[in-house]
Amino acid sequence: MRRWLLWLPLAVFALVVVFAVRELRAPSDRTVYSAMVGKTVPEFRLEPIVKGKPGLGVADLKSGQPRLLNVFASWCVPCIAEAPQLMKLKAIGVPIDAVAIRDTGPAIAQFLARYGDPYQRIGDDRDSRVQLSLGSSGVPETFVIDGRGVVVKQHVGDIREDDVAALAQAWREAR
Amino acid sequence: MGWFVGLAIWAWLAWACLGNASPLAAQTRPPADYANVQLRDPAQEAQAAALMATLRCLVCQGQSIADSDADMAGDMRALVRRRVAAGESAEEVRDWLIARYGDYVTYDPPVSAVTLPLWLTPLVLLAIGLWIARASFRRRRGHE
Missing domain, CATH: 1.20.5 (Single alpha-helices involved in coiled-coils or other helix-helix interfaces)
Structure with a gap:
């Protein structure tokens, strides 16, 4: 029996320990990202959900001007947390459209009255069809879309204070 | 003594029912068509069901959409059944989802x-x- 083979189990064990320690120190990213980044938004047309605000279609995202597409819902708590940041982006001059997931008109109207209304259009995505076709896996998510309807960037989760600059920058670069 | 136990059981039942009613009331929309309703054609339903068992629920990551009660899983089941009913093969529906979510969405990765x-x-x-x-x-x- 070759002597060095005796050390093999110990070496394997050391390898497992190294792997475990590395994963514990920096847990792997479990976020589900969309594979649609870099691709054109698929065809869709959503009805309006609140009075006085138009619905949303693909044509609106191909207007020649880049914009944000916010996937949100009135029943989603992190959406409340990101509302002030969306208002900030609106104040800078970033046009924002929205897709409301599994929601109702009165609930959305109440949400906008309470937390501010940064949206130009809101589409009624009652069975998450458009959300699924965008590769979005939850609310809230925000997509930066260039003037030709191509997804440039995806932001998963609520927009925090320190995300605003990066999103504004991505929007500017998409022009 | 017996009537007291009976009353306690009834009170508990009433409480349990009310307690269960509130999450339902919190839902903003009823489940989509086909989320919990099978397709009419048994062959198509079997095909859709087999596919659903291999698709990951994206909000509850450890479950398949066939097993999950999440709203989004319901919407994904509806999507699968709708597309299968429209004549797409299970393979086509799977590829459509992979194009959007990557291989992560399937438990049967290529x-x-x-x-x-x-x-x-x-x-x-x-x-x-x-x-x-x-x-x-x-x-x-x-x-x-």
Whole structure:
């Protein structure tokens, strides 16, 4: 029996320990990202959900001007947390459209009255069809879309204070 | 004494029902058509059901959409049934979802450079096992 083979189990064990320690120190990213980044938004047309605000279609995202597409819902708590940041982006001059997931008109109207209304259009995505076709896996998510309807960037989760600059920058670069 | 126990049980039942009613009331929309309703054609339903068992629920990551009660899983089941009913094959629906979410969405990932070790490792381990067994059998024979 070759002597060095005796050390093999110990070496394997050391390898497992190294792997475990590395994963514990920096847990792997479990976020589900969309594979649609870099691709054109698929065809869709959503009805309006609140009075006085138009619905949303693909044509609106191909207007020649880049914009944000916010996937949100009135029943989603992190959406409340990101509302002030969306208002900030609106104040800078970033046009924002929205897709409301599994929601109702009165609930959305109440949400906008309470937390501010940064949206130009809101589409009624009652069975998450458009959300699924965008590769979005939850609310809230925000997509930066260039003037030709191509997804440039995806932001998963609520927009925090320190995300605003990066999103504004991505929007500017998409022009 | 008996009437008191009966009353307590009734009170508990009323409380349990009310307690269960509130999450339902909190839902903003009823489940989509086809989320919990089977397709009419049994062959199509079987095809859709087999596919749903291999698709990951994206908000509850450890479950398939067939097992999950999440709203989004319901919407994904509706999507699968709708597309199968429209004549798409299970393979086409799966590819549509992979184009949007990557291989992560399926529990039956295609063979690629990343997944190859998953398929090869058992074979390699088996080969090592056979090699060790052969060596130890040979040694034992040598002793006798």
